[in-house]
Amino acid sequence: MPFFRSVEDAEARLGAAKYIADRRIATAVYLADQLEKPILVEGPAGVGKTELAKTLAYVTGCELIRMQCYEGLDEAKALYEWEYPKQLLYTQILRDKIGEVVAGAGSLSEAVERLAVQEDAFFSERFLLARPLLQAIRSPKRTVLLIDEVDRAEAEFEAFLLELLSDFQVSVPELGTLRAREVPLVILTSNNAREMTDALKRRCLHLHIDFPTAERELEIVRQRLPGIAAKLSAQVVAVVQAVRALDLKKRPSVSETLDWARALVVLNAGELDEALARETLNLILKYEGDVERTEEKLGEIVTAARAKA
Ligand SMILES: Nc1ncnc2c1ncn2[C@@H]1O[C@H](COP(=O)(O)OP(=O)(O)OP(=O)(O)O)[C@@H](O)[C@H]1O
Ligand SMILES: [Mg+2]
Missing domain, CATH: 1.10.8 (Helicase, Ruva Protein; domain 3)
Structure with missing residues (x-):
């Protein structure tokens, strides 16, 4: 279900939440919602790029999932990682149980084989630490996903984002493919620290917010x-x-x-x-x-x- 009935509806509801949008901003929001396309918002500092995403979450009643980009941001921090300390803790506590599993194994490789059968227990949802992008994909309700200051991350990360933003699905080798149940409303912001690639621009609606009149x-x-x-x-x-x-x-x-x-x-x-x-x-x-x-x-x-x- 789209959030907004018309461009005017988007403008009015943002305004009621004290975000003063102009016609162009309201149009981009309305189209992003209808076409399920991300908006790439560019413009100088302090003109309301981040605030637009926050206000959108507020007026639609959606959870705001925010990913702040920085140099060195990688998939593990953006998507998911295995919760290693927790896995380790479980193996400690379950030491006796693990002992039973490998007891009587004739060789080291046989013991490893027996343990491998149990591997799924340690690479299950229980030990998966969902980072913002995975949170947005797994959320049962539609969310507003803010990918803030995307120009600070490296070009490699941008390539990874491209894939995600085109089909809203990711593959976790141990768990299979996870597809978004509801496509989030995505806002990417950039301060033009570096030029975004054409491929990214193509997948997004482009919105330049300048200083207001x-x-x-x-x-x-x-x-x-x-x-x-x-x-x-x-x-x-x-x-x-x-x-x-x-x-x-x-x-x-x-x-x-x-x-x-x-x-x-x-x-x-x-x-x-x-x-x-x-x-x-x-x-x-x-x-x-x-x-x-x-x-x-x-x-x-x-x-x-x-x-x-
Ligand atoms: N159109 C607007 N309506 C209402 N308030 C606005 C608007 N634009 C900017 N503001 C105000 O300006 C503040 C700064 O905006 P915001 O943090 O979104 O800037 P930004 O473009 O994300 O800047 P930066 O690039 O530095 O992150 C907001 O907290 C808000 O109070
Ligand atoms: Mg900002």
Whole structure:
């Protein structure tokens, strides 16, 4: 059963959960749901890539299964591994029983043969440690699977993901093929640390989330900080939007806009002036060079923002 009735339904339900989607985001979500295709979300840091998956889980009532990618991530950490310490513990406790099984064996190889017959007992579900991808496949209910920051993992891992994302099944040699009962809603995110392969892109719906327009950003701030003064929120957004247009090493993201607005509320500011902006600029800019560059223009930017708001 699909989760969403239409693009509008997706947009409205995300919005009700305080995720302000635009038409493109809502369309990607609706199509991913209908076509059972993963979404590859790319874009700068802090624009709501991870939050989209979290909100989707929330609005659909699904469990969120999150796999954080990193350099060196491999199948054992992503899919499953055998729980070796537990297997070892069982062999210790069952030492006498194992003794009985091999008792009277004429040779070492005969003893090994006799033990091998019992092998299934140790390579059963009981000792299988399911990692996020297997959890998503085995879940009896549909889940939201977030494969976060996939660009941090190596290309080899991407190749392995491809297989999984095309048929949602995996083979565990000792147990056979496991096929997803319900295809999860999959969100992959990337910060463009490296380019994803064409093969991966082909299997996914592609969604680029950029910095929001002023209108959408203002709505995000007002949704997330309902108590904020109308004038202050409009000024904050106008300043951030102008700062983003400067030539900076790291442009402020939505999460920084929210941090700044929150800080100004804590400081009991009803509106933003140049002095206050200067004192709190470190909330949106994280490099000294960026702060200096912005300070040169700050007077103009704040005046324009106050006029606009
Ligand atoms: N469209 C949106 N609606 C509501 N809140 C948003 C939206 N976009 C971003 N946010 C806010 O910005 C914060 C940061 O978003 P998120 O962590 O999803 O960024 P990201 O794109 O995953 O960044 P990174 O690449 O650094 O992981 C969220 O916690 C949320 O509060
Ligand atoms: Mg993220």
